[in-house]
Amino acid sequence: MNKDLYLVEGAITNDLVANYISRTNQTNNGAHSIFLGQVRNDIIDNKEVKAIEYSAYSEMVKSEMDKLVDLIKTKYDDVHNIIVKHSIGIVKTGEVSLFVLISSGHRKQAFSASKEFVDLIKEHIPIWKKEMFSDKTHVWK
Amino acid sequence: MNKDLYLVEGAITNDLVANYISRTNQTNNGAHSIFLGQVRNDIIDNKEVKAIEYSAYSEMVKSEMDKLVDLIKTKYDDVHNIIVKHSIGIVKTGEVSLFVLISSGHRKQAFSASKEFVDLIKEHIPIWKKEMFSDKTHVWK
Amino acid sequence: MKVKILFFGVLSELTNSNQIIIENIDSLQNLISLLENKYEKLKSHKYQISLNKEIAHNTDILLKDMDEIALLPPFAGG
Amino acid sequence: MKVKILFFGVLSELTNSNQIIIENIDSLQNLISLLENKYEKLKSHKYQISLNKEIAHNTDILLKDMDEIALLPPFAGG
Numbered sequence: 176m177n178k179d180l181y182l183v184e185g186a187i188t189n190d191l192v193a194n195y196i197s198r199t200n201q202t203n204n205g206a207h208s209i210f211l212g213q214v215r216n217d218i219i220d221n222k223e224v225k226a227i228e229y230s231a232y233s234e235m236v237k238s239e240m241d242k243l244v245d246l247i248k249t250k251y252d253d254v255h256n257i258i259v260k261h262s263i264g265i266v267k268t269g270e271v272s273l274f275v276l277i278s279s280g281h282r283k284q285a286f287s288a289s290k291e292f293v294d295l296i297k298e299h300i301p302i303w304k305k306e307m308f309s310d311k312t313h314v315w316k
Numbered sequence: 317m318n319k320d321l322y323l324v325e326g327a328i329t330n331d332l333v334a335n336y337i338s339r340t341n342q343t344n345n346g347a348h349s350i351f352l353g354q355v356r357n358d359i360i361d362n363k364e365v366k367a368i369e370y371s372a373y374s375e376m377v378k379s380e381m382d383k384l385v386d387l388i389k390t391k392y393d394d395v396h397n398i399i400v401k402h403s404i405g406i407v408k409t410g411e412v413s414l415f416v417l418i419s420s421g422h423r424k425q426a427f428s429a430s431k432e433f434v435d436l437i438k439e440h441i442p443i444w445k446k447e448m449f450s451d452k453t454h455v456w457k
Numbered sequence: 458m459k460v461k462i463l464f465f466g467v468l469s470e471l472t473n474s475n476q477i478i479i480e481n482i483d484s485l486q487n488l489i490s491l492l493e494n495k496y497e498k499l500k501s502h503k504y505q506i507s508l509n510k511e512i513a514h515n516t517d518i519l520l521k522d523m524d525e526i527a528l529l530p531p532f533a534g535g
Numbered sequence: 536m537k538v539k540i541l542f543f544g545v546l547s548e549l550t551n552s553n554q555i556i557i558e559n560i561d562s563l564q565n566l567i568s569l570l571e572n573k574y575e576k577l578k579s580h581k582y583q584i585s586l587n588k589e590i591a592h593n594t595d596i597l598l599k600d601m602d603e604i605a606l607l608p609p610f611a612g613g
Binding site: 189193200201203204205208209210211214215216268270285290 | 330333334337338340341342343344345346347348349350351352353354355356357409410411421423426427430431434
C-alpha cells in the first residue's frame with residue numbers, strides 16, 4: 176500500500192509527515208500550509224468513538240484526486256507542490272487519517288488552496304467511514 | 317534561546333516541527349492547521365537573496381504575541397491549542413523562519429484561525445529582516 | 458454480456474456484498490431497478506452511481522460488456 | 536531623570552546605535568524632536584514609537600525616570 180500515491184494503510188504516522196516536511200526546502204517556496212485531520216472522540220448516542228475504519232473505492236480515489244490536484248494547481252498559479260495522503264483501514268482516536276501539504280511562493284495562495292482542497296476532498300473523494308465504539312457496535316458515516 | 321516561548325535562534329528545524337506535531341494526539345482534536353514560512357530566493361535589483369537576518373524587540377514580541385494568542389483563542393472557541401515559533405538571527409533560503417500550529421475540534425476554525433493569526437503576526441509583532449545577498453550587500457525590510 | 462456491480466460503505470453491509478456480477482442487462486436504468494428489487498433496502502438509502510469510475514449524472518445510459526458500476530453512499534473522507 | 540531609547544531594524548543602522556540614554560527630557564514629543572535633530576535621517580523614515588513596550592498612539596505624554604522608548608520601523612516578521 177506504500178506505493179499508492181494517495182492511500183495509506185492505517186494511521187498516517189508522524190514519521191511520514193516529518194519526512195514530507197523535510198523535503199519542502201526548494202528555495203522558490205515561501206509558504207507551506209499543512210492540514211492534519213485526526214480521529215476525534217465524538218460521542219454518538221452516549222457512546223464514545225474509539226476508532227474509525229475507512230474504506231475506499233481505490234481506483235476512483237486515484238482518478239478523482241488527480242482531478243482535484245489539477246484543479247487546485249490550475250486555479251492557484253503560485254502553488255508549486257501538493258501532497259495528499261488519506262488512510263484506509265483502522266485509525267484510532269488521536270491518530271491522523273488525512274495529511275495535506277501545499278507549498279507556494281507566498282502565503283495567501285497556500286492558505287486558500289489548502290482550505291479549498293480539503294473541502295473538495297470531503298465532497299468528491301469516494302471514501303467512507305465506520306465509527307467504532309468500545310462495545311463493538313458501529314455507525315456508518 | 318530554547319527557553320524562549322516564541323523566539324528560536326536560527327532556522328526552525330524539521331525536528332522541532334516534528335516534535336510539536338507528535339504531541340497533537342489529544343483525542344478531542346479533529347484538525348490541525350500548520351503554517352511554515354520559509355526564506356525565499358527573491359530577486360531584488362537583479363541580486364538573489366541568500367539569507368535573511370531577523371532581529372526583534374524580544375520583550376515586546378513576548379507581550380504582543382501573548383495578546384494575539386489570547387485574541388485568537390477568544391475569537392475561535394473551537395481552537396484548543398496554539399504553538400508559534402519565529403526565528404531570530406540568520407536563516408538561509410530554503411529554511412523555515414516561522415512555524416504556527418493551531419489545533420481545533422473541527423477543521424473550519426483551524427483554517428480560519430491559522431490564516432488570521434499569521435496575518436496578525438506580520439502586522440503586530442516587532443520583528444525586522446535584513447535580506448542578504450551573496451555579494452555581502454543587504455536590504456532592510 | 459456481464460457487468461460488475463460494487464457496493465461501498467453502508468451499502469456493502471446492507472447488501473452483504475462487496476461486488477456481484479449481473480448478466481444480460483441493457484441499461485443503467487434497468488440495472489438500478491433490478492438492484493432495488495433484489496435489495497429492497499436500497500430504496501431507503503441515498504447514493505450516487507458511478508460507471509467505470511465516473512459519476513453518472515443520469516441513468517439513461519446503455520451498458521456494455523465488462524462495465525463497472527458502483528453504488529456510492531455519501532462520501533465521508535477526512 | 537533618564538530614559539532609554541532603542542533603535543531597531545534599519546533605524547539601528549542609520550543611527551549607528553542599538554540604544555542610547557537621554558537625560559532630562561520631559562515629554563515624548565520633545566524626545567522625538569531631539570532625536571530627529573540628532574539623527575537627521577530619521578525624518579525621512581517611517582516608524583512607530585513604543586513606550587515601555589506598548590505602541591504609543593500619540594506623543595503628548597510625559598516621561599518618567601527609567602522609561603524605555605523604542606523606534607520601530609514597519610514590522611517584517613514571517
